[in-house]
Amino acid sequence: MYDWLIVGAGFAGSVLAERIAAERDQSVLIIDRRPHIAGNAYDKYDDAGVLMHQYGPHIFHTNSDQIVDYLSKFTEWRKYEHRVLGMIDGKTVPIPINRTTINALYDLDLKTDEEAQAFLDSRAEPVETIKTSEDVVVSKIGRELYEKFFKGYTTKQWGLDPSELDKSVTSRVPTRTNTDDRYFTDTHQCMPKHGYTRMFERMLSHPNIKIMLNADYREIRDEIPHRRLIFTGPIDEFFDFRFGRLPYRSLKFKHVTLDQEKYQETGTVNYPMSEDYTRISEYKHLTGQEHHKTTITYEYPSATGDPYYPIPRDENQALYKKYQALAMQTENVHFVGRLATYRYYNMDQVVGQALAEFRRIQEQVPLWTGV
Ligand code: FAD
Numbered sequence: 537m538y539d540w541l542i543v544g545a546g547f548a549g550s551v552l553a554e555r556i557a558a559e560r561d562q563s564v565l566i567i568d569r570r571p572h573i574a575g576n577a578y579d580k581y582d583d584a585g586v587l588m589h590q591y592g593p594h595i596f597h598t599n600s601d602q603i604v605d606y607l608s609k610f611t612e613w614r615k616y617e618h619r620v621l622g623m624i625d626g627k628t629v630p631i632p633i634n635r636t637t638i639n640a641l642y643d644l645d646l647k648t649d650e651e652a653q654a655f656l657d658s659r660a661e662p663v664e665t666i667k668t669s670e671d672v673v674v675s676k677i678g679r680e681l682y683e684k685f686f687k688g689y690t691t692k693q694w695g696l697d698p699s700e701l702d703k704s705v706t707s708r709v710p711t712r713t714n715t716d717d718r719y720f721t722d723t724h725q726c727m728p729k730h731g732y733t734r735m736f737e738r739m740l741s742h743p744n745i746k747i748m749l750n751a752d753y754r755e756i757r758d759e760i761p762h763r764r765l766i767f768t769g770p771i772d773e774f775f776d777f778r779f780g781r782l783p784y785r786s787l788k789f790k791h792v793t794l795d796q797e798k799y800q801e802t803g804t805v806n807y808p809m810s811e812d813y814t815r816i817s818e819y820k821h822l823t824g825q826e827h828h829k830t831t832i833t834y835e836y837p838s839a840t841g842d843p844y845y846p847i848p849r850d851e852n853q854a855l856y857k858k859y860q861a862l863a864m865q866t867e868n869v870h871f872v873g874r875l876a877t878y879r880y881y882n883m884d885q886v887v888g889q890a891l892a893e894f895r896r897i898q899e900q901v902p903l904w905t906g907v
């Protein structure tokens with residue numbers, strides 16, 4: 537009898553496994569249907585010996601000291617500020633759009649924030665109620681820049697026009713009037729020094745934790761006695777799609793190792809206006825690894841395949857709410873993480889959510905003893 541069965545060895549499951557094992561001194565079996573731990577953050581040395589991310593580039597960034605302090609128990613860090621270029625009208629320009637981007641695209645010499653703001657204001661289109669991913673961009677920077685930077689990328693990435701997506705999606709990418717060309721501005725921006733998988737190994741190395749890989753919850757749920765369950769997979773799957781399928785967007789990754797030291801100028805180059813893929817990322821920028829070869833990944837959005845992204849729009853949220861209501865009535869089961877709570881969360885937000893869930897468990901779930 538395990539005290540806890542945890543489904544999914546990504547951030548949500550692994551943080552809770554560690555907390556429960558270390559703080560409650562209870563037994564945990566953590567399972568994953570994939571052949572490895574670390575969920576979508578899984579990284580590995582490929583056949584050429586280059587450290588790469590199997591599920592696309594993962595850059596850690598957060599404003600929370602508490603989350604960094606927690607993860608720092610399991611890893612040292614390498615400082616890394618991600619930069620992204622976009623291939624726009626045959627030029628490579630910084631993304632998010634900043635003053636340098638505007639000057640390069642329009643052959644201007646705007647020198648101050650005020651000048652850049654005036655340029656954007658002159659193009660912005662008033663939108664009465666800002667609801668969609670189109671509204672939020674067009675109202676700030678106008679239709680032309682929206683079409684160059686956002687429309688094509690978003691349509692590829694989500695299989696939907698930005699007007700059909702919640703404003704929160706494109707709001708993730710700001711527009712700047714200064715010349716800060718970093719993708720993120722969080723106070724902490726770093727990569728686990730020896731990779732994510734190594735960090736997860738250390739997180740899960742507690743003697744109270746057992747790991748079972750290549751194991752789907754459905755296959756083992758009746759075989760493994762447990763008192764409580766933490767589920768971090770897709771919530772609709774847990775309930776056998778009772779109300780219908782929640783849409784998740786997937787990606788196909790094409791990983792290529794090249795016999796050259798460097799492929800591109802920055803960690804990621806986006807292709808908003810052309811190509812079937814959305815972006816190409818080169819890991820050596822992120823990891824700082826020195827190697828005579830380099831590995832890059834192309835991301836091709838796809839309607840089928842592993843669920844990676846919940847799709848933020850009203851009708852999906854309404855369907856999720858039905859599953860959430862069911863989840864709240866389901867005793868002794870906790871739903872945590874990007875797939876189980878249907879939230880477009882970054883890694884740090886999932887860690888924060890898991891730590892908050894642990895605090896609730898401490899308050900509400902009595903410590904039982906004996907089998
Ligand atoms: P996951 O990592 O998906 O883990 C869930 C695990 O549960 C999976 O391993 C799955 O196999 C397992 N599972 C599901 N169902 C079952 C079942 N029935 N039985 C057994 N196992 C099951 N975030 C950032 O902060 N920075 C980034 O740069 C960044 N880049 C990203 C790039 C891409 C391409 C993607 C897709 C995501 C990116 N993210 C990034 C988001 C990040 O991946 C997630 O926030 C994080 O991995 C979510 O952790 P999780 O534990 O909720 O889910």
Ligand code: UDP
Nearest residue numbers: 631685686689690693705706708709806808
């Ligand atoms: N986006 C865009 N053009 C870009 C970059 C992003 O239109 O060059 C939009 C797109 O809809 C994308 C969203 O902004 O899905 C969020 O971008 P982010 O880089 O945060 O995506 P993620 O890394 O989560 O895939």
